[in-house]
Amino acid sequence: MKAVFTILLYFWATGLFAQEDTTFVDLRHNNLDEVLIIDTWESKDALKTKVEFQPLEVQLKQIQGVSLVSRGSFAQELVFRGQRDGRIQVRVNGMRIYNACTDRMDPSTSYVVSNNLQSAELSSSCESACAANGLAGNFNLKTKEACLSKTDSFKLGLAQQYLSNTRGLNSSFYLENSREKFAWRLNGTWFKNENYRDGKGQEILYSQNKKQNWSLNTIYRLSPKRFISLDLIYDLATDVGYPSLPMDVSIARGLIGGITYRSYHAIGPFKDYELKLYHNDIYHEMDDSQREDVFMHMDMPGWSRTSGLSFNAFNWEFRRHKIEWAGEYFSNYRRAEMTMFPDNGLEPPMFMLTWPDARLHGLGTGVSGHFNFGLHQLMLNIRFDYESSSITDKIGRDQWIGMGYNMTDARTYHLPQVSLNYSRFLNEKHQFKLAMSYGERAPTSSELYGFYLFNAHDGFDYLGNANLKAEGLISSEMGYVYSHQKMNLTSTAFIQQFSDYIFGLNTNFDAMTYGANGVRAYENVGIATFYGFELGASYQILNAWKAQSTLEYIRGFRPQSDLPLIPPLQADFSLNYSYGQWNFASQLRYAAEQNHFNSDYGDRYTPSYFLIDLAANYRFKIDKAKSLVSLAINNLADSYYRDHLSWAGIPAMGRNISLGIKCGL
Amino acid sequence: MFFNKINLRVAMAAGLLLLMSACSKDEDDDKQINSNNPLSEYVLLGEESTANASVRLYASEDAYVGYNEIAVQVFQPGTDNQLRAVSIQLLPMMDMGMMKHSAPFENPTYNESLGAFSGSCTFIMPSGQMGSWTLAVLLDNEGVRDTLTFPINVVPKAEARLISFESELDSSKIFVALRAPMDAEIGANSFELMIYERETMMAFPAVKNLSVEITPEMPTMGHGSPNNVNPIHMENGHYVGEVNFTMSGYWKVHFMLKDSSGQMVKSDGYFDITFQ
Numbered sequence: 001m002k003a004v005f006t007i008l009l010y011f012w013a014t015g016l017f018a019q020e021d022t023t024f025v026d027l028r029h030n031n032l033d034e035v036l037i038i039d040t041w042e043s044k045d046a047l048k049t050k051v052e053f054q055p056l057e058v059q060l061k062q063i064q065g066v067s068l069v070s071r072g073s074f075a076q077e078l079v080f081r082g083q084r085d086g087r088i089q090v091r092v093n094g095m096r097i098y099n100a101c102t103d104r105m106d107p108s109t110s111y112v113v114s115n116n117l118q119s120a121e122l123s124s125s126c127e128s129a130c131a132a133n134g135l136a137g138n139f140n141l142k143t144k145e146a147c148l149s150k151t152d153s154f155k156l157g158l159a160q161q162y163l164s165n166t167r168g169l170n171s172s173f174y175l176e177n178s179r180e181k182f183a184w185r186l187n188g189t190w191f192k193n194e195n196y197r198d199g200k201g202q203e204i205l206y207s208q209n210k211k212q213n214w215s216l217n218t219i220y221r222l223s224p225k226r227f228i229s230l231d232l233i234y235d236l237a238t239d240v241g242y243p244s245l246p247m248d249v250s251i252a253r254g255l256i257g258g259i260t261y262r263s264y265h266a267i268g269p270f271k272d273y274e275l276k277l278y279h280n281d282i283y284h285e286m287d288d289s290q291r292e293d294v295f296m297h298m299d300m301p302g303w304s305r306t307s308g309l310s311f312n313a314f315n316w317e318f319r320r321h322k323i324e325w326a327g328e329y330f331s332n333y334r335r336a337e338m339t340m341f342p343d344n345g346l347e348p349p350m351f352m353l354t355w356p357d358a359r360l361h362g363l364g365t366g367v368s369g370h371f372n373f374g375l376h377q378l379m380l381n382i383r384f385d386y387e388s389s390s391i392t393d394k395i396g397r398d399q400w401i402g403m404g405y406n407m408t409d410a411r412t413y414h415l416p417q418v419s420l421n422y423s424r425f426l427n428e429k430h431q432f433k434l435a436m437s438y439g440e441r442a443p444t445s446s447e448l449y450g451f452y453l454f455n456a457h458d459g460f461d462y463l464g465n466a467n468l469k470a471e472g473l474i475s476s477e478m479g480y481v482y483s484h485q486k487m488n489l490t491s492t493a494f495i496q497q498f499s500d501y502i503f504g505l506n507t508n509f510d511a512m513t514y515g516a517n518g519v520r521a522y523e524n525v526g527i528a529t530f531y532g533f534e535l536g537a538s539y540q541i542l543n544a545w546k547a548q549s550t551l552e553y554i555r556g557f558r559p560q561s562d563l564p565l566i567p568p569l570q571a572d573f574s575l576n577y578s579y580g581q582w583n584f585a586s587q588l589r590y591a592a593e594q595n596h597f598n599s600d601y602g603d604r605y606t607p608s609y610f611l612i613d614l615a616a617n618y619r620f621k622i623d624k625a626k627s628l629v630s631l632a633i634n635n636l637a638d639s640y641y642r643d644h645l646s647w648a649g650i651p652a653m654g655r656n657i658s659l660g661i662k663c664g665l
Numbered sequence: 666m667f668f669n670k671i672n673l674r675v676a677m678a679a680g681l682l683l684l685m686s687a688c689s690k691d692e693d694d695d696k697q698i699n700s701n702n703p704l705s706e707y708v709l710l711g712e713e714s715t716a717n718a719s720v721r722l723y724a725s726e727d728a729y730v731g732y733n734e735i736a737v738q739v740f741q742p743g744t745d746n747q748l749r750a751v752s753i754q755l756l757p758m759m760d761m762g763m764m765k766h767s768a769p770f771e772n773p774t775y776n777e778s779l780g781a782f783s784g785s786c787t788f789i790m791p792s793g794q795m796g797s798w799t800l801a802v803l804l805d806n807e808g809v810r811d812t813l814t815f816p817i818n819v820v821p822k823a824e825a826r827l828i829s830f831e832s833e834l835d836s837s838k839i840f841v842a843l844r845a846p847m848d849a850e851i852g853a854n855s856f857e858l859m860i861y862e863r864e865t866m867m868a869f870p871a872v873k874n875l876s877v878e879i880t881p882e883m884p885t886m887g888h889g890s891p892n893n894v895n896p897i898h899m900e901n902g903h904y905v906g907e908v909n910f911t912m913s914g915y916w917k918v919h920f921m922l923k924d925s926s927g928q929m930v931k932s933d934g935y936f937d938i939t940f941q
Contacts, residue, residue: 348941350914398852402909510888
């Protein structure tokens with residue numbers, strides 16, 4: 001290992017080391033993470049109302065360690081322990097999806113709507129199993145599945161919600177048919193929001209959005225122990241405003257499909273396995289025609305197509321140990337163009353490829369072993385990936401040859417990942433855990449071949465660097481969990497050190513974008529360090545009362561300077577009460593001021609803020625229809641605040657009252 | 666190892682395919698050489714004969730103000746036999762009635778791949794009411810001399826390919842012609858300037874001792890591009906460098922000329938280059 005092992009500064013700590021090796025947030029059997037209840041149809045807990053109907057990203061933020069980078073009120077980008085983009089991986093039903101927008105306006109999370117999410121799995125670099133290879137964390141969003149049933153049955157659910165702040169309407173339905181051998185489920189969601197208003201009542205221009213999402217899941221039983229299922233998602237967002245950026249989105253379209261074959265017949269020593277074939281096609285079109293102060297209009301379409309084949313074999317069991325094996329192949333094609341139209345009528349349009357037809361091939365395989373020695377448990381995970389990427393378009397190659405690069409050879413990366421996770425039950429109440437991992441990742445298409453991609457946060461154009469080396473990460477975490485009857489305490493402390501950290505450095509080149517501050521090019525800059533902790537506590541006061549609280553802290557820096565977009569210390573406290581058919585929830589959210597920021601990279605000092613949310617719902621029946629009315633008030637005091645991770649310092653939404661009703665048959 | 670094996674197999678398969686396609690392509694290649702003869706892309710400016718020789722005069726495109734690639738074929742009269750041993754000199758001439766002047770040129774030498782003598786002529790003004798151009802081809806075939814004169818219609822280009830100015834140093838008249846790129850593309854382009862000065866109305870020798878600095882600019886956007894290579898003198902007034910166009914559209918390539926002692930000859934000249 002080339003990275004030097006620095007002194008491990010462990011804080012009093014712990015983990016959301018749930019039963020599995022990943023932080024698994026299951027919607028039906030929730031324990032600690034009840035805040036993240038996404039099942040809008042069968043909510044059993046008042047906490048659910050607090051966040052239900054919220055966009056998916058906002059719900060995911062409730063998971064410890066997760067923050068959001070927002071460029072507006074739509075499709076926020078997930079951040080886990082300060083890491084995002086190429087450093088974490090977000091899959092949907094195990095499928096890789098690469099965004100088609102050079103500005104990351106379309107993260108993978110934007111293709112799953114909250115009322116169709118079954119569960120969200122999150123694992124840190126130390127906890128990841130062999131099926132994923134995100135360097136600093138992995139998300140897998142699972143959409144709801146149709147259920148087979150002995151009795152032929154139909155289910156229907158409808159929901160409608162109104163949001164006061166954006167005068168938004170959010171409608172959704174699902175229809176599910178279950179039979180013994182075949183079942184399907186169709187989920188549809190539409191929403192439309194106008195501009196939102198901040199805590200001072202000011203309208204945030206260009207923050208509107210409109211979207212529809214369709215999802216179909218079918219499952220067919222080939223034999224008692226073999227199933228084949230099909231997943232299809234169609235997502236179309238139009239007229240999406242991004243107040244932090246100089247332009248909006250006119251169309252963001254995703255078509256995502258996968259076929260999964262699952263067998264519970266043994267294959268070799270493995271008891272069951274799963275084979276998945278998938279493809280997705282993402283199209284994205286930016287639009288500046290609604291903006292008034294545009295220097296020059298431009299078209300910026302982007303395409304991303306990904307295909308993949310994955311194989312996972314589970315449950316090679318011996319004694320109390322278990323081994324699983326994963327293998328996958330994937331291929332991604334990305335292209336993004338920029339055409340500028342001078343309005344003097346004399347000059348021809350100006351054209352360039354901002355993603356020059358980059359083709360990425362990846363092949364990976366890994367094995368995870370779960371070794372159980374009673375009070376001691378060990379998980380060992382080893383994975384190896386081979387990635388190769390090249391530019392397939394002549395103009396694209398010529399652009400980079402013009403920049404002085406040799407473009408005849410493909411860029412190839414050999415990427416090892418290994419982690420070791422040890423946990424020990426001291427007794428029934430106490431569990432202690434220690435984990436370490438080392439991994440490498442290949443640079444993203446933008447880091448390799450991005451051509452003058454404008455970053456609205458720091459105002460620089462970013463140039464890729466086709467000679468980048470792989471980035472390495474050595475990370476370690478330590479956790480402690482106490483659970484006893486009504487009391488549950490968790491803590492985790494982590495430290496992560498990147499080597500050959502990929503970061504944009506100033507060049508003396510001219511910026512391409514009008515008004516930009518300059519040009520930065522990606523380089524392997526050496527070391528970057530992150531450390532932090534997450535604490536959680538919950539207490540069931542009485543049967544009807546429950547309190548819980550979380551606290552998160554992270555620092556991220558290079559030897560000379562702080563890194564940008566690092567969340568401040570954050571805490572929340574919630575109290576829930578249920579009475580008969582009524583549920584009540586309240587939450588206090590606090591973010592400390594952020595003094596560690598990097599103004600060269602677009603950051604600014606962010607003051608602390610404190611928010612109050614309230615929610616109530618009432619459950620009733622009309623004939624056979626289970627119905628629920630809910631009222632939620634977010635940011636009750638209408639506080640004016642800004643999240644440190646919001647680009648260009650736009651203020652966040654002020655008071656928002658949402659009124660929802662839903663019923664299911 | 667696993668990947669190496671796969672790579673090896675793929676490489677072998679690809680190699681086989683390549684061999685097969687290479688074999689079948691061979692026959693086509695001969696034909697292509699004929700149709701790829703660069704001279705077939707040239708424009709015939711005229712054909713003149715004397716008792717000793719007949720001459721065809723070509724240019725790479727219709728004659729324009731700027732650097733023109735000239736090709737000359739000399740035949741034995743009445744045959745298709747080219748005379749390759751002759752020596753050829755050019756003499757461009759602008760007749761303006763009251764006065765005459767010549768222009769910079771490079772005498773043609775025989776070019777095997779072109780199948781003709783190749784040289785250049787840099788017309789420094791367009792034909793028109795002011796006057797008309799002729800280009801004389803002077804042959805010397807082992808002492809047998811002939812002069813064939815071709816009238817040439819020189820047109821200006823929409824984007825100037827030649828600029829002239831007085832040296833900031835000594836007021837001598839300097840001509841700078843853009844030889845390349847003729848068809849600009851996104852990415853690196855060869856950038857070549859021809860630099861001459863007017864010694865007399867009849868003599869326009871190459872200037873060989875300048876240092877040239879270029880700065881491309883997209884005036885509409887107000888930005889330039891990185892990774893350009895300043896032209897340096899190769900021979901006979903050819904200054905060769907590289908310009909990097911990061912996108913298509915309208916570019917302005919500024920240049921600055923200094924003499925060998927670093928004194929300014931031209932502080933800001935430029936060529937407009939627009940391509941799609």
